[in-house]
Amino acid sequence: MSKKSKGPDDVVLYRRLLSKVRPFWTRLLWAMALMILVAGASSAMAYMVKPVMDDIFVAKDRAMLVMVPLAVIVLYAIKGTCSYGQTYLMQFVGQRIMTEFRVDLYAHLQKLSLSYYDRVPTGELMSRITNDVNNIQGAVSSVVTGVLKDLFTIFGLIFVILYRDWFLGMFAVGVFPLCVIPLVKFGRRLRKISRRSQETMADVSVLLHETISGARIVKGFCREDHEIARFSAEAERLFQLRMKDVSTRAISSPLMEFLGGLGIAGIIFYGGWQVINGHSTPGTFFSFLTALIMLYEPVKHLSNLNNDIQNGLASATRVYEVLDTPPQIVDKPQALTLPRLRQGIEFRDVSFAYRPGETVLNHINLNVPAGQLLALVGTSGGGKTTMVNLLPRFYEVSEGAVLIDGVDIRDCTLFSLRSQIAIVTQQTILFNDTVRNNIAYGRPEASEAEIVEAARAAYALDFIERLPSGFDTVIGEAGVLLSGGERQRLSIARAILADRPILILDEATSSLDTESELYVQKALENLMRGRTTLVIAHRLSTIQRADRILVMSEGRIAEEGRHEELLALQGLYSRLHRMQFAVDQGLEVGGVA
């Protein structure tokens, strides 16, 4: 962002953030009232130093000996109570706003189209929901809680200073800003260092994520030492930055104190001279000095505030960047509710490109009557997955139209469209939840009997019953480890239970070994029964009984027909078949009944 555009952008940003704060104005007013009391009590402490000195120590007044300590107790009690209430109210507002931000962001991410997820790395999005929202919170709470309390306290203390000795007070208050200059300077340097160490921290996280989740590869290629060296280099970089940070901080504080000491020495000389000459009392002098010393804290806070604000604004920009991205695929204003599929699916002259100019699908025409089994085969990268992803509108066609029962799917609600389709892919996605909830994911209201039936039809019942707690076993990272075939059968059970008329199988068995593939095949047979199915298969033997086979190549339908017809063509299909046959002979794959 250029310096020039920063101004108005910041104003817009402040305004948006403020609009988030507005609903909480009553709480904020209360908090402000409490802050004034806290600031008043702090200043009163400085004020009280004079009666302590002059009345108790110098004049030896016994009545004051009781009164003053009582007053101190009352002041501390007031200060403590108000400070608690003030912090609680302010944090309530800050935390509430952050929770809203988090939920808004998450809800928005759920609405964004898949093309957005293709573009932005997962880690990036996660860090916006966690780190950036935390940063905003830091800024909001330090601004709202800090600024006013510090300002009120500074006003109160300056009042005491001027009241005690206005001449010296003017001098001290005038000199004070000079002490702030080094603070600001150090602050800037610290910010630079801290930004760099944040970046290094991020690098370390990426490295950790890569090498921990890729532990198998690291070990397999014997690269442990290399990874250790890489990690220790990053850790060393972090060490250097941290030490720079520490030494800057460690210098700034003694330096500040030394400057403060110079000032205090001057004040002691002048003040002492006044007292010795009888122009002032020790109480006045110490009260003055106390107020001056107490000024240090709130002023230091205020000078650090800018760092927090800059951090928070940068993060807010990143958060709004996500929130302001409109979802590309949404319901039309008067979208239809698509009834359950009756006639069939049609691709009418469909072309598609992920990026403009890079055509992935080229004028595809296709009719799939309801109840048919259509198989898609072809070279890798030929556009098979892309084609089936157009059906649930994960991506929008660039040209042409996809129709269900003669209705353009862009005219239907996404909900009614997607609730007709079940998808089983190569990567099985199971959630960190019980087996039961994983199966019922697409139909949470399903009865126990239906869930068990779906598991049986998916050939999953046997192994589920062998799990430690059966259907209540939690699967996922911390839970039970399932084999690829077992995971796949659970996801098939999920699809069976969801009972959608259209089924998409995208290489559902390609990552499995022969034995589990056999079970999964049988489970798939049960799943496909009575549905309109688009199946992408790498293994030609599994699709020989398809009603129709499309051979895709470079975004076009190269060949089309039944197994025998395609073989007779002696084209791409028969070539793929010969290659597959050579592989299968080694594997001895049995046919599927």
Ligand SMILES: Nc1ncnc2c1ncn2[C@@H]1O[C@H](COP(=O)(O)OP(=O)(O)O)[C@@H](O)[C@H]1O
């Ligand atoms: N999300 C994506 N963004 C950009 N290009 C993609 C994306 N997914 C696939 N492609 C490209 O589109 C082409 C077709 O891919 P795909 O449909 O996955 O082929 P297949 O499933 O037949 O192997 C490939 O060239 C691939 O690189």
Ligand SMILES: [Mg+2]
């Ligand atoms: Mg694919």
